[in-house]
Amino acid sequence: MLLRTMPPQRIWLLAGYAAAAAALFCAPLVLSDFRLNLLAKFLAYAIVALGLDLIWGYTGILSLGHGVFFGLGGYAMAMYLKLNAGGGRLPDFMDWSGLTALPWFWKPFGSLTFAVLAGILLPMLLALVLGYFTFRNRIRGVYFTILTQALVIITVTLFIGQQAYTGGTNGVTGYGKLFGYSLASPDTKRFLYWVTVVLLFGAFSLCRYLVKSRFGKVLRAIRDGENRVRFIGYNPAVYQKVAFSISAGLAGLAGMLFVLHVGIISPSMMGIVPSIEMVLWVAIGGRGTLGGAVLGAILLNSAKSAFSESYPDIWILFMGALFVVVVVFLPKGAAGLFSQLKRVGRRKAADEGANGVRHPAV
């Protein structure tokens, strides 16, 4: 009964969610341990994509610096794991870089609670500080984007340079255990997969709630006409700061999950290329739609894995072709494909109707 009163679009959307939930639920039954681990990594990426969509798709601020927030989260978790793997010994890279005692800022990371909080709050704080200096001064558009790139370069240089404290280019790897369970065992991996699914669902709900709320409406208003919003009496800078900070927090969360799934974090994961890649997931998936962002992260990374496994020598060309095709033909991303198809279908039906041949409506 309820279904009948709903607009068809909404029914499709619900069906889509149901299908996605079912797919995620069944994945552990069908996929091998390796593939499940990959999927879990993609789901972590999807959380970054959600955050980016919030700031770019809904607020119109393009950040090419989310790799930094992702990396900070990753390092927080990696520090916790490394400290617990060492059994009280100094992490190996400190040893060969000439440190003899644990630096003070490493010490609290021995606690999981602290590490998890730091992994989310540090990126949020950094975003807030950056936002404070930029949005207040009405630094927008491409200028803001350039600043985020600068943030990436500064952070990566810092992390590579401070080898004794960060592991340098190698990053931090070789962990072993999480709450006493081996990270390597399939059971732990499955457990972490479910954690990721739950957190992705949580992040999705949070973003959906934000987007539907008055807060979300203001964000969209800022995207479409910042000055108008200001003239009405809102202070856009506050909204931008908050959105940017939430987005950074989600990236940090994803970074922590990434480390748990992959077992390594290095400065290359927060560099310029990954930061741009993250934006691509959203662009390809469809910005301004939360489902699109998630879809984009999963599809693109699956394609990357599939291409690189089948054609290790030339897979990059395939990825390039994929980007070109999507940008040229699906300006609204994969999520826009459905509405595009519908439009084509409607036009076709109209054409045929004019020719006197009528098919039953789809």
Next chain:
Amino acid sequence: MRKNVWKSGVFVLLASMLVLAGCGKNENKAASTNEAESDSGNEIKVGILHSLSGTMAISEVSVKDAEMMAIDEINAKGGVLGKKLVPVVEDGASDWPTFAEKARKLISEDEVATVFGGWTSSSRKAMLPVFEELKSLLWYPVQYEGLEQSPNIMYTGATTNQQIVPAVSWLLENHGKRFFLLGSDYVFPRTANKIIKEQLKVESGELVGEEYTPLGHTDYATVIAKIKEAKPDVIFNTLNGDSNVAFFKQMKDAGISPKDITTLSVSVAEEEIRGIGVDVLAGTYAAWNYYQTTDTPANKTFVENYKKKYGADRVTADPIEAGYDAVYLWAAAVEKAGSTDVEKVKEAAKELEWDAPEGKVKIDGETQHLYKTVRIGEVQSDGQFKEVWNSGDPVKPDPYLKGYTWAASLSESK
């Protein structure tokens, strides 16, 4: 209407691309389901994991080529245990997490018998936990900083006592006491210099300067000014990649020739000479275990075959040869063990000897490193090395430098 035709054309292209990718994957799938184990049927699958894209591709592709050549040669002679070797190639993309992911894929999806791969220490450190977790075996073909010994890695490149330590002794004896250490800022140069500093203390050398520059750094004006001021006899160069081009060019521009200050590099081989330019390098030294000019019967055929297969303009170099060795050593160990089982292969590999292009090599059962002959070479004007010193017999590998009392502080911490 025309636009539509164009559009559908590209869609067809995209679709066929996806189908192609799908096919490629299915082939892999079919292969792995038909052969539940890597050595059942008539084939043995082996993994090859190097960076085929990204910044490291320029170095690593040659190693991949040498490993593929070794596999082809072995197959032409009838394979291993009467079975053909089938290489499964993956791209590490110069990205350390990707190395970990692809290693996992090769071991658990393709179920390869062993993996040959890696170049940078970072990539090895990223792969190490995966190989230990899945109890597989990695053959790592590049000289490195030592202080590591994983039961799941075979190290076919030199460790520090087969490259750096003898090179320092040779320099002290022949070229002077005052050392200036210059390196890229990452684990290999840092660890190498830590060792050199200890060694200088006991062998009565003198450290007059130590500088690190970020990977990819290209401005050496300040460093060269410091060198001029410190007036060293010797520059021990652990710079990596492009930085070498900038450093040597700017040294020449500053009017410092290799005759004024002896320079010895540990990351500049034949292939790097081609990139940097022989005009600025001629007269400098390098320490390796193998040169293209190394005079052994095995090397003659190796160089000949490599050039025939990949082009006369290609050169061979130490890591390329170490990659080639790795495949042959693994194959010999499998033949001896009569199985591809990792533990059995490791057992059979102990004290295994082979006449490599670099001369006789032997796997040290204790450390899983190779006995290797140390060679110091001088760059000639044709871009090749002339060997000026060698250790005579192959040197026993000692990754933790346990045999050197002055290195106690380095090895005890681990």
